[in-house]
Amino acid sequence: MSxxxxxxxxxxxxxxxxxxxxxxxxxxxxxxxxxxxMPSSRPQKEWRHLPTFKELPREGGFPGxxxxxxxxxxxxxxxxxxxxxVIARTAKEEIRTGHAISLNWPIHxxxxxxxxxxxxxxxxxxxxxxxxxxxxxxxxxxxxxKGYHVETRTENDDPSQGPLSDxxxxxxxxxxxxxxxxxxxxxxxxxxxxxxxxxxxIHSTFDQNDHTQNPYADVxxxxxxxxxxxxxxxxxxxxxxxxDVWGYLWRKHGRQPYDPVSTHAIxxxxxxxxxxxxxxxxxxxxxxxxxxxxxxRYQSSTVQEREQWAKQPAPTLAGxxxxxxxxxxxxxNHFAAIASDQPALERWPCPTGSTLLxxxxxxxxxxxxxxxxxxxxxxxxxxxxxxxxxYFSSWPMNIYGGVASPANASATF
Numbered sequence: 001m002s003x004x005x006x007x008x009x010x011x012x013x014x015x016x017x018x019x020x021x022x023x024x025x026x027x028x029x030x031x032x033x034x035x036x037x038m039p040s041s042r043p044q045k046e047w048r049h050l051p052t053f054k055e056l057p058r059e060g061g062f063p064g065x066x067x068x069x070x071x072x073x074x075x076x077x078x079x080x081x082x083x084x085x086v087i088a089r090t091a092k093e094e095i096r097t098g099h100a101i102s103l104n105w106p107i108h109x110x111x112x113x114x115x116x117x118x119x120x121x122x123x124x125x126x127x128x129x130x131x132x133x134x135x136x137x138x139x140x141x142x143x144x145x146k147g148y149h150v151e152t153r154t155e156n157d158d159p160s161q162g163p164l165s166d167x168x169x170x171x172x173x174x175x176x177x178x179x180x181x182x183x184x185x186x187x188x189x190x191x192x193x194x195x196x197x198x199x200x201x202i203h204s205t206f207d208q209n210d211h212t213q214n215p216y217a218d219v220x221x222x223x224x225x226x227x228x229x230x231x232x233x234x235x236x237x238x239x240x241x242x243x244d245v246w247g248y249l250w251r252k253h254g255r256q257p258y259d260p261v262s263t264h265a266i267x268x269x270x271x272x273x274x275x276x277x278x279x280x281x282x283x284x285x286x287x288x289x290x291x292x293x294x295x296x297r298y299q300s301s302t303v304q305e306r307e308q309w310a311k312q313p314a315p316t317l318a319g320x321x322x323x324x325x326x327x328x329x330x331x332x333n334h335f336a337a338i339a340s341d342q343p344a345l346e347r348w349p350c351p352t353g354s355t356l357l358x359x360x361x362x363x364x365x366x367x368x369x370x371x372x373x374x375x376x377x378x379x380x381x382x383x384x385x386x387x388x389x390x391y392f393s394s395w396p397m398n399i400y401g402g403v404a405s406p407a408n409a410s411a412t413f
Contacts (some may be wrong), residue, residue, distance in 0.1 A: 001082075003164065005199065008365050017038075018156075026244070033058045035332065036313045037104075038410040039281070045083070045320070046083060046085060046142060047070075047080065047081060047284070048271070049085075050069065050284070050334055051069065052328075052330040052331075052342055053324075053331040053332050054325065054328070055273070056069075056331070059187075059190060059196070059364065060189065060209070062187070062189065062190065062355070062364070063324060063327075063333060063362050064324075064327055064328075064364050064365065065260050065364050066331075066364060066365050066366060066401075067194070067195050067196055067364070070366070072195075073195065074366065075182075075195075075226060075230040076197065076230055076231070076234060076366070077104035077182060077194060077365065077366020077367055077368070078238060078334075078335065078336050078337065078365060078367040078368070079230075079231055079234055079336055079337065079368065081238075081284060081285040081334060081336040082234070082235070082236065082238045082285055082336050083285070084238055086125070086238050086239070086284075086285040087237050087238055088339050089245055090237075090238050090239040090240075091391055094239060094389060094390050094391040094412070094413065095391050095412050096413060097413050098412065098413075099381070099412070099413045100410055100412045100413075101176070101377050101378050101381060101396075101409070101410060101411045101412075101413075102374070102377075102409075102410055103239075103289075103373045103374055103375065103378060103394075103407065103409040103410060104176075104177045104373075104374060104406070104407060104408065105176050105177045105295065105372055105373075105410060106176075106196070107120050107169070107171065107176055107406070108120045108122065108123070108176075108218060108297060109176055109298075110176065110306070110343075110372075111304060111306065112307070112309075112310035113172065113174075113175040113176070113310075114309070114310070114315050114317075114343045114344075115174075115343075115379055116325040117172040117174060117175045118170075118171075118231070119175060120170070120172075120173070120175055120176065121171075122167060122169055123168045123169075123170075124165065124166075124170075125165060125166040125167060125168065125229035126161075126164055126165060127162075127163075127164040127165060128158075128160040128161055128162070128164075129160060129162060129164060130160055132159055132160055132161070132162045133160070135239050136152050138160075140152060140178045143216040144302060145279065163210065171406075173228075173397070173399075173402065173403065173404040173405050173406060174262075174371070174403075174404045176372055176406065177370075177372045177373055177403060177406060177407045177409070178230075178370070178371060178372065178403050178404050178405060178406050178407055179228070179231065179236070179337075179339075179368050179369070179370050179394070179396055179407055180239035180358070180362060180368065180370075180371065180404055181226070181227070181228040181231065181362070181368070181402060181404045181405065182194045182226040182227070182230075182345055182362055182363075182367040183202055183226045183227060183397075183401070183402070183403040184226075184358075184362060184368060184403050184405075185356070185358040185362045185363065186199055186202075186359070186362070186363045187359045187360075187363040187364065188355075188356070188359055190320055191353075192363065193362075193363055194226055194362060194363050194364070194366045195226070195366075197225060197226065199301075200227070201222075202225065202226065204403065205222060205225070208221075208222075208223040208401075216377075218339055221400075221401075221402075222294060223401050224400045224401045225401075226400035227399065227400050227401040227402050228398075228399050228401075228404060228405045229369065229398050229399060229400045229401070229402060230397065231300065231396050231403065231405075232396040232397060232399070232402075233396070233398060235393070235395055236287065236336070236337055236368060236369055236392075236394040236396070236409075237392065237393045237394070237397075238285050238286065238287055238392060239283070239285065239287065239389055239391070239392065240286070240287045240289055240389065240390045240391070240392030240399055240411055241280055241282060241286045241287065241288055241289065241388060241389050242278075242289045242290075242291065242375065242378060242379065242382055242386075242388050242389075243271060243274045243275060243278070243280070243288065243289070243290050243291070243352065243378045244274065244278070244291045244375075244382065244383070244388075245270060245274050245291060245292055245293075246260070246267055246291050246292055246296070247291065247379055247383065248273075248274045248278075249270070258293075258318055259297070259299070259310060259318070260292060260293040260294040260296075260297040260317070260318045260342065261297060261315070261316060261317060262316050262317075262318060263316045263317070263318070263347055263348065263349065264318035264319075264321075265318075265319075265321035265322075265347045266290075266292060266318065266319060266320050266321060266347070267275040267321050268321065268325055268326050268329055270307050271320075271329070272329075274379075276344040278319050278388045279388070280388050280389070282333045284333075284334040285334065285335075285336045286334075286335050286336065286339075287335065287336055287337045287339070287392045288330075288333075288338045288339070289339050289340065289370075289373060289375060289378075289392075290320070290338070290339070290340040290341075291328065291340070291341055291375040291379055292318055292319060292341055292342045293318065293339050293341070294317070294318070294340075294341050294342045294343065294372070295341040295372070295373075295374055295375065295376055296341075296376060299376075301405065314348075314349050315344075315348060316348065316349070316389070317342055317344050317347070317348040318342065318347065319340065319342050319345055319346040319347040319348060320340075320345060320346045320352055320357060321346075321347055322346060322347065322351065322354040322355065322356065322357055323354070326357065327357065327360050327361075330361070330365075331365060331369075335367065336359065336367075336369060337366075337367060337368040337369075338367060338368070338369060338370065339368075339369065339370025339373050339407075340370070340371065340373065340375075341370060341372060341373050341374065341375045341376075342372070343371055343372055344371065345357065345358075345369050345370075345371055346358065360387075370394075370409075375411065378411050381393070381413065386412065387413060390412060390413050391411070391412040391413075392409065392410075392411055393409065393410050393412070394407050394408060394409035394410075395408050396408065
């Protein structure tokens, strides 16, 4: 067989595989998206013929529509790429020393959240029990019959008091270290969420989140479409890859490279440069973590600075630059998820006339966006050991119909 014919046949087979995976969709006029939520389960398909960004169809003129890549009605998005094979391979290759690092900021930070979100409220409760006195007496009698003398130590005359505590936590699920779910940010121009679900179909369910009547049916209900429970029941687990943009540029220039609370764009060229310097090679299903410097900046800031940031109606934040070239790089590397230590992942505010990365990543790709991950200890360990990949594990809260969730994430080496 000639080389030209071999290359032509290979190209034909690839295009056929992609067409089959996309359901031969080429334009929004023929895209048919099932409205029924799919039950979440760990996918076994290995996704060997994923289309490139340029091969994805456009939706309403916007590029990068992956609604049919993982099947009509899909609820997992790019989390589909985290198959049993990917997880098993990662565990085998990456867990060598067993050293584990939390990637979660304390739940109360930042003290005043960005974007007008409510700060976490933690209430501790000293509980009482009416049967404490009876329990003490019964135990004392039992021990006496066995020949032991035991003490009953109380602090006052109230027999209902004892060492029993509860606590209550009231949070906005996006006030700190968190994942943006598929219900969080839709496409502004197309007025829809992932899978083409219209905005009104999601927002009209917001008064239907009473799980007391039939809690086990909620996962299949209309009100649970695109809910965070899909990722919670699957897990965001695989190979984590760290790009320490902040640390690399600081070492390169010998000074602070930019202010993380300014509208500074982290370009695609910088991401590629950092990856080359660290010797990182990406593979399908990686979970990309980008250190842009916000957590360190916050930890070294003054109270006055934090108060000033909170007063801004539109905060200024460094982050990934917007544009099709950035989206193409993210999709073509086939990341399962992307996260950073910044409150918005992307440069904020977004330049006028540009599409937010959030719009495409969440509503067209179906890709989790992580924000305010604490990457400080992770970066120090990676720098010491020269290891920039690791076993990443994150289990969002299992909230039917949830918009977002604390990350509950860790890295294990």
